[in-house]
Structures are given as C-alpha cells and as structure tokens.
Amino acid sequence: MRPLLPREVDGYLVELVKAQHADQVLTEMESRADELRFPIVGRAVGRFLELQARAIGARRVVELGSGYGYSAYWFARAVGEDGEVVCTDADPANARLAENYLRRAGLWAPVRYLVGDALAGLAEVDGELDVVYCDIDKDGYPGAWAAAAERLRVGGLFLCDNVLWDGRVAGLAPEGEPAEVAASRASVTDAIVAMSREIASDPRYVSSVVPIRDGVLVALRVA
C-alpha cells in the first residue's frame, strides 16, 4: 500500500519503532506480509496500538479481524500475561499461524482466538471491554462500530485501522488506480466515511484520526 505520508517520513517512523524494539518473530511476521502481500498494520501502527492500550491500562481487548496475529502481538504486550486479547478471524489458517508465531514470541498466554465472523466473536465475549480494535473488511465498519460502541467501558477505546483508505475518504484517487477498481471501492469508501462521521458526532465519544500509515481512528468513551 502506498503510504499517505511521504515514503521517507513513513520509513522514518518505522525506523524509530525498530530502534525501540527488536524481535526475530516479529520480523518473520513482517516478512510473511511482504511476501504474500498480507495487510498487517506494520511497526509504526503496531507500536501505536500498544501505546494506546497501555495508556488506558487495558486488560481486556477484542480484535475484529486478527489475521495471523501481528496486531495482537502488540496488544498482548500491552495487557500482559494476566490480561485478555480475544482475536477473531474467519480463516482458521490464520488462527494456526497466530498461535505458532505468538507462542514463539512468548505472547500467547493472554490470547484466545475465535474462528468465524468477527461480530459473532465479539458477541461471545461477556462483560465490559477496554479496547475494541477493528480491522475487518471495510464494508463491515459501520456494523462493527454499532456492535462495539456499547461494549466499551467509559475510558475505553475504539481503535480502527484504514480510516483514510489511501485518501479515498477525501476524494483522492490513489496513483494509477484503474477507474473500474475505484468504482468498485466507492461503496467501501462510503462505509468508512459513514462510520467515521457517526463516531465524530457521537456525544459518548471523543475521537480523532491519526494519519500514520493508512489512518488510525481513536475514539475514547467519555460517557
């Protein structure tokens, strides 16, 4: 994906995080994403997610769309062994890969991986949550927000990736994108914008979008 920030700036942010934290397993997870073009959040956003979770003392995190555990890696660091990171993903192969990577990284203890629809997984988890992190197929974003907004404690965070969608949310056409691809993505763009506007006008939440990589929405529940 083409970063919204100039490549050099994006690269600088990633290098800063690499200087703080090195792990062979993490590097392997990143190589897999490069080789298979699998859309992980990457270092700068991963560290940011960890920071957000640590900042509110999060103990209970639910991820909607976990892939093979790259974003969960950062949440597991934040909540510690006694915390809880519930991963969800439709693909059982991702669950197996996540367990393998996260065990090797010493981060599997707080993780529970539910295979199936992400919102069905969220419904299976009882009680109030500290963080819901959303990274499912983008047409599902409004539904994810509707399901998550009530589940977070006051002081909890809704975090959502790809909310700038390569600039499409602001009417920018990504470089070289064929017209038919742009047209097929219009409804997805609409879904991301609809969710973001709904969150921005929700009096229970204070929110902002941080424009690292493809944009991360942060919404803090205040009422």
Ligand SMILES: C[S@@+](CC[C@H](N)C(=O)[O-])C[C@H]1O[C@@H](n2cnc3c(N)ncnc32)[C@H](O)[C@@H]1O
């Ligand atoms: C962008 S990837 C997640 C990457 C992961 N958050 C990371 O950064 O490492 C999206 C994942 O969500 C899964 N997915 C998409 N929509 C889903 C849904 N509605 N229910 C369950 N899984 C879904 C896909 O199988 C895919 O693995």
